Amino acid sequence: MKVSFLVPDLGWPIVGIAARMANYLHPEHEVEIVGPNLWRGANIMYAAEFAYRPVDCPRLYRLPEYFRESRKLTRALTGDVIISMKAFGSNLPAALRAKRERGCRVVAYLDEWDGAVAAEWSWSERLRQWTRDWMHPGNNVYVPWVERRLRECDERLVTTQFLAQKFAGRIFHIGVDTARFQPQDPEAVARLKHQLGLSANTLLVFGGVARPHKGLEVFLEALVRLRRTDCRVVILGPHNEYVQQLQQHSEYGALVCCPATTPEAIQLIHREMPLYLGLGDALLVPLTDTLLARSQMPCKLFEAMAMGKPILANAVSDVPAVLGDGGYLLPPNDVAATAQAIQALLADPAGAAAMGQRARARCVAHYSAATSRQELLNILQALR
Structure with a gap:
C-alpha cells in the first residue's frame, strides 16, 4: 500500500x-x-x-x-x-x-x-x-x-x-527513539559544556522552539527571584525573534543562552539533540494555560523523558497523565511555585536523578518509537 x-x-x-x-x-x-x-x-x-x-x-x-x-x-x-x-x-x-x-x-x-x-x-x-x-x-x-x-x-x-x-x-x-535519546556520556557532555562556555553554570535546557505560548518567561523570572545568577536557560531551537526579545530583557536577558544562531548550528543541534539535552541539570517542558496549549502534547516531553533527566513541566493538557511521577508538575504562569520547584530539584540531586530514571522507564514502557x-x-x- x-x-x-x-x-x-x-x-x-x-x-x-x-x-x-x-x-x-x-x-x-x-x-x-x-x-x-x-x-x-x-x-x-x-x-x-x-x-x-x-x-x-x-x-x-x-x-x-x-x-x-x-x-x-x-x-x-x-x-x-x-x-x-x-x-x-x-x-x-x-x-x-x-x-x-x-x-x-x-x-x-x-x-x-x-x-x-x-x-x-x-x-x-x-x-x-x-x-x-x-x-x-x-x-x-x-x-x-x-x-x-x-x-x-x-x-x-x-x-x-x-x-x-x-x-x-x-x-x-x-513516540521517541529511546535507543538514541538516552543518558549521555558524561565526558562528552562536559566537553560540549566547555565548548559553549557554560562549564561554570547550572543549566535548565529547553529542547524546542521558543514561542510566546510556551511560557519560558516564568522560568526565567523564577531564577531572578531565586537570585540564581549562576543558572542559564538554554534554548536549543532556532535563535528567532522571540529568543532575541528574551535576551534583551533587563532582568533576565543575561540568563538566556541560544546556540542555534546559524543554519549550520540549527542542523548540528538537531542532529546531536540527545547530547545537547544531556547538558541539562534539568529539562524544561513549558506551556501556558491557553486554548492552543490545552490542545498540545509537546513531542519534546517524550524526548525529555527518554533522557533520564529530571523534568520541570507545566501541568497543562495531558502532560500530567503522560509524565506521571517522572517530573515536577507546575501550575502554569506561577512564578512562586516554579521557583520553589527549581530550588527543591537543585537541592536534592539524588531525588532528581531518581525522578529522571522513573521518567525514562515510563517512556520506554509506553512511548517508544x-x-x-x-x-x-x-x-x-x-x-x-
Whole structure:
C-alpha cells in the first residue's frame, strides 16, 4: 500500500513529524511526503530526514488562483491512503478532493487545535482579520471552515484528550527513539559544556522552539527571584525573534543562552539533540494555560523523558497523565511555585536523578518509537 503525507507547507516544522511517521511505515509501505514549497525548501531542522516531494503551486495562498493550485496538489497525491498533516486550506481540501475523485482513504493528523487562534478573537478582531485575509484561504481565518470537513476523513489521529473529544479522534503519540535519546556520556557532555562556555553554570535546557505560548518567561523570572545568577536557560531551537526579545530583557536577558544562531548550528543541534539535552541539570517542558496549549502534547516531553533527566513541566493538557511521577508538575504562569520547584530539584540531586530514571522507564514502557510504529501500522491495516 502506498501512503502520501500531505503537509500545508514543506517549510513548516510539521514536516518533522511527517518524516518520523513515514519512516515508521517504511519498508512495509511505500511512502512519500508531498507539499507546497512556499518557504523555499524543507524546514531547515528536518531537511535531511526525508526525500520530500515539493509541488510547484506558488499561488496557493491566494484566491482565485488557490483553486487551480490546490488541484495540482490533488493530482500529485498518488497514495492509497493520504495523511493530511494538520487541517489547513492548503492541504486538507486537496486530500478530500482526491478521496472524492478516486476513492482513496484520508487520515487527518492533528497535533494541536489550530482553530484556537481564531476562536480567541473578539468580534472586532475577527472582522479585522477577515478584511485583511479573506483572499488567503491558507490563513487562520479559514481554519474553522476547514475543520468542519474533518468529519469527512476516514480517521482522525490526535495527540490529546482535548482534540479527541473535539474532533472524535483517536489518540496517537509520535513516540521517541529511546535507543538514541538516552543518558549521555558524561565526558562528552562536559566537553560540549566547555565548548559553549557554560562549564561554570547550572543549566535548565529547553529542547524546542521558543514561542510566546510556551511560557519560558516564568522560568526565567523564577531564577531572578531565586537570585540564581549562576543558572542559564538554554534554548536549543532556532535563535528567532522571540529568543532575541528574551535576551534583551533587563532582568533576565543575561540568563538566556541560544546556540542555534546559524543554519549550520540549527542542523548540528538537531542532529546531536540527545547530547545537547544531556547538558541539562534539568529539562524544561513549558506551556501556558491557553486554548492552543490545552490542545498540545509537546513531542519534546517524550524526548525529555527518554533522557533520564529530571523534568520541570507545566501541568497543562495531558502532560500530567503522560509524565506521571517522572517530573515536577507546575501550575502554569506561577512564578512562586516554579521557583520553589527549581530550588527543591537543585537541592536534592539524588531525588532528581531518581525522578529522571522513573521518567525514562515510563517512556520506554509506553512511548517508544517501536510502540508508536506498531500502532501506526495497525491503523493503516484497518484502513485496507
